[in-house]
Amino acid sequence: MIKMREFNLIIIICVLINISVFAQISVVPYPNNVIIGNGKFVLSSNTKIKSIGNTRGASELLEKLIQGLEQDKGGIQNTILVKEGKTGHSSDESYKLEVGENQIEIVGEEKGLFYGVQTLLQLIPNKKSDHVAIPAVKILDSPQFSYRGLMLDVSRHFFTVDEIKWVLDLMARYKLNVFHWHLTDDQGWRIEIKSLPKLTEIGARRVSRTGHFGTDMLPPQQDEKADDIGFYTHEQIREIVEYARFRNIVILPEIDMPGHAMAAIASYPFLCVTGDTTIKVNPGSSFARWFGNGQYEMYTDNSLDPTKETTYNFIDQVLSEIADLFPYEYIHIGGDECFKGFWEKSPHVIAFMQRNNIKDMKALQGYFISRLHKIVESKKKKMIGWDEILEGNTNGEFSVMNRFDERTLDEQLSKKHPVILASSKYGLYFDYAQSSSKQEPINHGGNYP
Secondary structure, X not given: OHHHHHHHHHHHHHHHHHHHOOOOOOOOOOXXXXXXXXXXXXXXXXXXXXXXXXXXXXXXXXXXXXOOOOOEOOOOOOEEEEEEOOOOOOOOOOEEEEEOOOEEEEEEOHHHHHHHXXXXXXXXXXOOOXXXXXXXXXXXXXXOOOOOEEEEEOOOOOOXXXXXXXXXXXXXXXXXXXXXXXXXXXXXEOEOXXXXXXXXXXXXXXXXXOOOOOOOOOOOOOOOOOOEEOOEOHHHHHHHHXXXXXXXXXXXXXXXXXXXXXXXXXXXXXXXXOOOOOOOOOOOOOOEEEOOOOOEXXXXXXXXXXXXXXXXXXXXXXXXXXXXHOOOOXXXXXXXXXXXXXXXXXHHHHXXXXXXXXXXXXXXXXXXXXXXXXXXXXXXXXXXXXXXHHOOOOOOOOEEEEOOOHHHHHHHHHOXXXXXXXXOOOOOOOOEOXXXXXXXXXXXXXXOO
């Protein structure tokens, strides 16, 4: 009797283990509605992929992606059906995915079908096995947020075209749909502007440095060759835009102004109030003195002159080419961390403020942002900028990218601006420390696990 009970217990445990193999699915982000079924779909050499309606290559993408998987040789004939159709949800990014033993069906509109394919690929086990078994499941999914972005800074650390494509592939896998491309900063101007060739002849080049940013890196030395080079041509930009479009990703270009402009100023010194012709593209060396209260003083001018028409002519030329290269309806203009110390010391800036009844430096930045906003609108685009673009009571219809969380959010919402949350407080910055451990690698700051 005891042996029989032990035997029954073993059978029960084995059954429970078998059931628990597919008790949950591993998909990021986790779908809205999931019903776990019984059984599995085994991918084999007899598996057929079929499509109904305008699937815009979703079935072809699926076929290409599963070609490299280990598959049963022979096996039963089964089908993956990719079908254009309504899901019952208002979002065109929604999809239905049903996995049975003999058929997998993905239903949705153009974008939804693509995301259904991405979910199916995540359901395929990563571990090597004699066969690929996909758990039986029913999924109805739609996004919670319309803007699901990733920002990549290629000014400080340049990424090749192939590396950008790798990032876009990862974004598509996790259903991110906006690639925020930070193309300019003090450490490099990374996009060809044909009407302003010095931006890449000079601004895309810097001296090579290794070490810790802002601490043990030397500034450029006299007669030192700028041999660290990287920028994207118009042809490469168009290639990447199309690569992203096929993955349901739009590209938001950021040209950071009026601060963070050292690479532009190194290329065209007339852009800053001092006209300093000795300014070089920053290689990661310190160019500011920081005080304990979070304030700082710049050694080198990295802000555009907001008083000269030549500055706005320059911006107009840049944004004309940017608008032509990027089909997305928005352009990000930065607007953050503008050091105004060189403005305050400039006689011609003070005279300009007096003539135009501009009361203080925040209002002067507001004047600059308002002029910039008009240029963006003249290109049939909409403007996005960081929190500081609201300084100086800037008026107009534009969107704010919030990195200061609730410290600035209430004001932004009260002024009826659409807000994109990119808070540094809630672990959204990958270069912040993830713990207080001494083994934590080099980081930008903070401790936001």
